[in-house]
Every structure is written in C-alpha cells, then in structure tokens.
Amino acid sequence: MGTLLISNLGSLITGNRDPINILGSPEAFVAPYHRYLRVQAHRTIWFAQPGDVLILPTSTDKQFIEYTAELRGFDAAELKILTPDTLNHSVAAIRRVVEEHDVNRIWPYYFDRTIAAFTRSLGLPVPGFVYQSGAELLNSKIFFRALAAGTNAPIADGWVPTSRADAEEYIWEKLSEGHCVILKEDFHVGGLGNLIMSPGQRVTPIGAVRAEICTDRKSVKATLAHHWATVADHEMPKIVIEQYEPDARSIYAGFSLTDDGVSIYGHGEMRMMPVINGLITPILLNNQMRKGSEFLDQAERLSGAVQRMGYRGQLSVDGILTAEGGVFLTEFNARSGGATHNHCIMNTLVAKSPEPDRIMLDRRRCDFPPLGPFLSALRAEGLVFNQANRTGVIVTVHDGGLESETGEFCVIAENLVQAEQMEEAVTTLIRKMSA
Incomplete structure (x- = not known):
C-alpha cells in the first residue's frame, strides 16, 4: 500500500485560487520570495517512502531526488513523482497512477476543500471534518482566538475589528496606554501581511514586514489607509489586532491528531529575520527558556480541543515567550508547516531515543x-x-x-x-x- 503526497502549497501561490487562501494574495509577493515559496513545495519529498506517489507543482532536480532517497536508504526509482512537465494532471491520468501503485491514502500539504473534492474523485477516503472545510477553519487566526479564549488558553490582549474605523478605535486605545500593537491578516503565513504600530519607541519588526510609529490618532488613520491603500473599507481583509510584545521569542509545537488522541511530533524556535527564515529544533528547555514547558502543555491542551472537534491530521501551534517571562499562544494551523520536514528528518535520520x-x-x-x-x-x-x-x-x-x-x-x-x-x-x- 502506498501514499499519495500532494504538495499543494505551490499550487496555492501560483494561480489556483480558492475562496480561502492561507497565503494571502500572490500579488503581495516580490519575485524572489515568490520563487522561494514555489520551491518550498519540494520539502514534501522528505515525507515520501518507497512505493509512494508525489504530486509537485514545479519541476524537480533529479540529483536532489536521488540524494534525499540515498540518505534514507532506498532508490529514487522507488518513488513516482508527477510534475507539470511529466504528466497532464487530469483526474483520470492520476487515478491510473494511484491504482497502479496501490495507493490507499492521501497526504496533502493542506487538506482544503479543493483537495477534499479531488481525493474523492480518485476514490480515496476523505475525513468528514476536512470535507466540510474544517481545515480552512483551523487556519484562521480569528477562529484561533475564539477557541483559545473559550478554552482559557493564554493569548495576548486583542480584538477582531469589523471595520477600518473599529480597528482605528482599538489601536489608538492601546497606543494611548503605551502599548505596541500588531495587525495580522486572518489567512497568512510566516509574518507576511503583519504590521506593527508603536506609540513612539522604535521597534524592530520581528514577526512583521514593517513597524510604524503612530503618535496620534491621525497617524493611526493614515497608516491604516496606506497599508490597505488599494482596497475599499468593505474589501479590507479580515484581521486580528493584538498587543505586541517586543523582544519576544517565537516558538512552535507540532502535533498529530488521531482517533486515539494527541501526540507531539516536535517543537522548536522560529528564527525571525524579521519574518521566519529558519528554525532551531528543539526548543532549548534550559533556564532561559524555562517557560517552554508551560507553552508545550498549553499547546497540547488546545490541540486536544481541536481533536475533539473532529479534526484528524497535523496541527502546528505557535506561541511567544515574552521578555518578562510570559507565555502566549498566537495561532494554529491545520496543515503541514514549515517545520514538518525538519522533524521528519530528525525522527528518521537522527533520533535514537x-x-x-x-x-x-x-x-x-x-x-x-x-x-x-x-x-x-x-x-x-x-x-x-x-x-x-x-x-x-x-x-x-x-x-x-x-x-x-x-x-x-x-x-x-x-x-x-x-x-x-x-x-x-x-x-x-x-x-x-x-x-
């Protein structure tokens, strides 16, 4: 029996638009970062085992495929890789490959509604929760805040505005109290789409593309207008606004959710430069990171709530450790994440205990x-x-x-x-x- 692995991250950013897109608008990316995201799809190769079938959105380097297979002790010829230059990706053609390789399960990067429908067309089983767009719900920062608050998980003080005026009101309230705030688009990744506002002090924009100083309400209004200059108020993307903690450390944990419960498959720290550009795995649970264990406990508890909702698959939970020793959860994502392939490598090539x-x-x-x-x-x-x-x-x-x-x-x-x-x-x- 084999697995059909689909790296639909690349598809999402190269033109196949869904009603909900976890990466925001492709038009927001400059060319180098767009290319970087396209080739991220090749991380999926690390999950493949002999007999598996991979669907990738971009061409692959034959030598790289051979290198990854050799490291893991098998021949690259034992994998079937489908890319746009090797196959017309019609459902009928892919179904033939699935049948030839005795595939009985699917492993997509992101189990959205498009992949759910595609999976059914191949005659493969689809979990009920994701078939009803559940995974998309669990990539929403707005829904994250609601569920986290409802389960008493620690989250930063924040608000989900209903309009630009509503956002302006809350932002000015927090800035007037001397706090910084961060604006996050509901569906986005890696700190892209985020904006930090400061009441006066200069802030290094860790976890955001930029930081702005706003000393009065007029400058708040102007910053919001500039940030979304190309959209009308009713078209403004859904956002969350949170109190921003300068000099915080960004951490994460990854969990597998099954019928049997929740199990952690790895954790680590994000290297923000200023948005994510790498990881430290695992979280270093020493005196400096003494609150890391508390984060892991809270992240697992929240993952349990998601599991009881009916979601089955991978869930990553992000958080921060503040300079004052506080612990906050910041978001979750029901999909493969930027660390998943790293933990696959660690668990298969490195871990001995x-x-x-x-x-x-x-x-x-x-x-x-x-x-x-x-x-x-x-x-x-x-x-x-x-x-x-x-x-x-x-x-x-x-x-x-x-x-x-x-x-x-x-x-x-x-x-x-x-x-x-x-x-x-x-x-x-x-x-x-x-x-």
Whole structure:
C-alpha cells in the first residue's frame, strides 16, 4: 500500500485560487520570495517512502531526488513523482497512477476543500471534518482566538475589528496606554501581511514586514489607509489586532491528531529575520527558556480541543515567550508547516531515543552552487552529514539551479554552539563557491 503526497502549497501561490487562501494574495509577493515559496513545495519529498506517489507543482532536480532517497536508504526509482512537465494532471491520468501503485491514502500539504473534492474523485477516503472545510477553519487566526479564549488558553490582549474605523478605535486605545500593537491578516503565513504600530519607541519588526510609529490618532488613520491603500473599507481583509510584545521569542509545537488522541511530533524556535527564515529544533528547555514547558502543555491542551472537534491530521501551534517571562499562544494551523520536514528528518535520520540529543539549525533562502560540487565541497570540509555520529549538513531543498534564493539546508550538531559554528562554515563555503 502506498501514499499519495500532494504538495499543494505551490499550487496555492501560483494561480489556483480558492475562496480561502492561507497565503494571502500572490500579488503581495516580490519575485524572489515568490520563487522561494514555489520551491518550498519540494520539502514534501522528505515525507515520501518507497512505493509512494508525489504530486509537485514545479519541476524537480533529479540529483536532489536521488540524494534525499540515498540518505534514507532506498532508490529514487522507488518513488513516482508527477510534475507539470511529466504528466497532464487530469483526474483520470492520476487515478491510473494511484491504482497502479496501490495507493490507499492521501497526504496533502493542506487538506482544503479543493483537495477534499479531488481525493474523492480518485476514490480515496476523505475525513468528514476536512470535507466540510474544517481545515480552512483551523487556519484562521480569528477562529484561533475564539477557541483559545473559550478554552482559557493564554493569548495576548486583542480584538477582531469589523471595520477600518473599529480597528482605528482599538489601536489608538492601546497606543494611548503605551502599548505596541500588531495587525495580522486572518489567512497568512510566516509574518507576511503583519504590521506593527508603536506609540513612539522604535521597534524592530520581528514577526512583521514593517513597524510604524503612530503618535496620534491621525497617524493611526493614515497608516491604516496606506497599508490597505488599494482596497475599499468593505474589501479590507479580515484581521486580528493584538498587543505586541517586543523582544519576544517565537516558538512552535507540532502535533498529530488521531482517533486515539494527541501526540507531539516536535517543537522548536522560529528564527525571525524579521519574518521566519529558519528554525532551531528543539526548543532549548534550559533556564532561559524555562517557560517552554508551560507553552508545550498549553499547546497540547488546545490541540486536544481541536481533536475533539473532529479534526484528524497535523496541527502546528505557535506561541511567544515574552521578555518578562510570559507565555502566549498566537495561532494554529491545520496543515503541514514549515517545520514538518525538519522533524521528519530528525525522527528518521537522527533520533535514537525519545529525548532529543541533537540540535538542528535550519537556514533558508540560500543561493546554492550546483548540488554535486556543493556536496563534494561539504565532504572535503568534513561538514557533510555523517549517519554514524548523526551530525553534519543536510541540503533540505535544492532546485537544480532553476531559480534563485530557493535553497535550504540544515545543520545537526550535539549542541547549539557547535551547530552555529557549523552553519557559519557552510555560509562561508557558499560565498566562496559563488565568488
């Protein structure tokens, strides 16, 4: 029996519009970031096992496929990969492939209504909750705040405005009290679409594309008008407004929700530069991160509420640890996340016991040299991943030079200091090879 893996992240941002889009409008992305998102779809390759079928929205690099398979101990020929340049993606053609490979389940990046209908057309089972657009509900920041508040989960003080005037009123109230606020679009990812407003102090926009200083109500109104200059008030995207905590650390936890309950598959810290550009896995539960355990407990409790609603699948829960030691949950997403492939790598290639004994640093948006010479250089420098001691560098995304700013790699080490040193050695090597 096999699995049909569908990386519909790329489809969502390259033109196939659904009524609800978790990534916002494609028009909002500048070209380099748009290319980066397109090739993120190749992360799905790390989930594939022999006999599986993958549907990817962009072309793949044959050498990269062979590299990922070899690391995991099987032949790339044992995978069936469908891309736009290899198959006319008609339902009939895909159904034939599904039948030929004895596929009995589907694993999409995001189980939205389009994928649910597509799955049924292939004769594969669809969970009832997602067939009724449940996964889309569980990617809404507005619904997150409602459910979190209803289950007494810790969330930042905030408001869901019904109009631009309503937003202006609440923002000015918080700024007048000396607080910063952050505006988040209901459906968006990675800090994109977010805006921070400060009553006077300059704020580094961690988790947002920019920060604005607003010293009076007039400047609040002007900032809102500028931020959504191209839309009428009735077309303004749904947003949430929250009190912003400068210098907070962004963390996450990933859970699997099944009929048997909730189990955690991994956790870590997001590297915001200023929006997400990598991860530290796992959360370092030392004195500095002493509140990390409290976050994990609260995230698991909220995941339990989602499981009782009927959702089955992966759920990521994000949060922050404030500079004052506070813990807040900030959103959840019922889909594969930016960390899911990392935990797949950690759980299959690195983990030897339930307690983690390695650190992973994930680095994104890299301009890589060709994969073959790059791996040879890593090997010559003693940096390539060593399965015996479970440390080294793994190239997690490489598009074969078809795009730019699209490569990703991770380093795995025994501790954070070693991981940071290894990461610096890799970035130095990339610069040297690109010169």
